[in-house]
Amino acid sequence: MSASKMFSVLLLVHLLLLAPSSSIEPISTAAFIGVTTAVTSLVTYYTGAKPHFAVFCYMWECCAEGGNYIGLNEDQLEKDLKETLFGQHLVHKIVVKAIKNFVKKPNPSKALALSFHGWSGTGKNFVSNMIVKNLYKQGLNSIFVHYFVATKHFPHADHVQKYKDDLQKWIQGNVSLCQRSLFVFDEMDKMHPGLIDAIKPFLDFHIVLDNVNYRKSIFIFLSNAGGMKINHITMEFWKEGKDRESIRMVDVEPFLQMGAFNEKTSGFWHASLIDKHLVDFFVPFLPLEQRHVRMCINAEIEARRLEFTSSEEKERIIDSVLDEMTYFPHLERIFASMGCKAVSAKLDVHI
Structure with missing residues (x-):
């Protein structure tokens, strides 16, 4: 040619x-x-x-096996989690290991499905973006990474069947181009019940489906569902004087799985993805304490390379931002209601 x-x-x-x-x-x-x-x-x-x-x-970016565009930077992912994600020991324990072991398998038995649960501001989007950044050279700009937001892409309850048909065609088309595609479904707690089951065939134990292999793809679900239960468990540990790092997956994950399946307002309500055990991990994001929010503020300051006249001035700024956050329980002010979500905006005001 x-x-x-x-x-x-x-x-x-x-x-x-x-x-x-x-x-x-x-x-x-x-x-x-x-x-x-x-x-x-x-x-x-x-x-x-x-x-x-x-x-x-x-x-241009391509999906060649062993190429320059797709490959897990395991050490950097661990470093990013350690240095920028605070108070989430269960996330640290599960996410890196799950992604690392999955990517290393030449022929995994099924696509990887991770479901992140917790209140807003605890780091669900942050971690999913971190995975993308360390798996794809182009990061969030990669043509092999696809984000769906329930309220934006699936807003109408009377269009569910059309959404299901289109979603299947979209996933089939993209995985046809690249088996190592990654799909993020945000606001699962606001998704119309029944819609997410459209992707069940792609998560099941099929070797090939319509001449397409989906077993190297990754699906990540983000949801506020189960946040109340996670908060309750964390609160009970605090009341009993137990260290939050002693919370285990077995203390939380069964409640998340059962709660997501039975919560009528959740996109996982009676979903076959859960009933058929196709979601590999239900990962809890614990509510953040004041000390964790302080770490977030300090990390934001470092990321912006802000300079202060003295260490006292820096601490005064951090304390001012902390004081403006809302906490629960109201009297004890232990856990931040919005986690680290408002840190950047509040810091803008004080600098």
């Missing part, structure tokens, strides 16, 4: 690949499955090989 024709093919492929990444609206995905097939066939026809060829991978 001539150089000019090769460039034309690459340009067409690049434009077609970029099209769905500009918006993750599942409504417009009916045509995407056809585009995916056309792109794959076109590149295969011109190269006589896989669509992940050297020139394409040099110029």
Whole structure:
């Protein structure tokens, strides 16, 4: 094939690949499955090989096994969690190990499914972004990473069947392009019941489904559901004088699984994903104490490289931000109601 024709093919492929990444609206995905097939066939026809060829991978992000764009930076992920995620020993224990062991398997038995639970501001989105950053060279800009927000992408209860159909086509199209695709479903507690079961075939123990292998994909669910139970358990440990680090997965995970399945307002209500045990880990994010929020403020200051005239001035700023946060129980002021979510905005005011 001539150089000019090769460039034309690459340009067409690049434009077609970029099209769905500009918006993750599942409504417009009916045509995407056809585009995916056309792109794959076109590149295969011109190269006589896989669509992940050297020139394409040099110029644009591709999904080549052992390539430069996808690969877990395990040490950096552990370092990021240690230095920027506070008060979440169970998250530290589960997430790195689950991602590391899954990515290392050449032929996993099923796609990895992680469900993050806890109140707002405890780090669910933060950790999912951290996983993305350390698994994909392009991070959140990777065309193989896909975010769905329940209230934005699935707002209407009377459109659930259409959402389910479009969601299946979207996932099939994207995994056809890259088996190592990652999908994040945010606001699971606001998702219409029954909708998430559309992805059950992709999480099940199928070797191949319609000529597509989904077993290397990763699905992450983010939910506030179960937050009250997590808070109650953490509070009981505090009342009994027990260290929060002594809380184990077995103390929390069964309640999260059962609660998500039985909570009528949750997207997991009576979901076959739970009934068939297709979610691998229900990861609890504990409520943050004042000391953890202090760490968040200090980390934000360091990240911004803010300078102060003295250490006393820095501590005064940190104390001022802490004082403006809301806590529970009201009298004891132990746990931050919003975790670290408001830290950045409140710091803006005081600097």
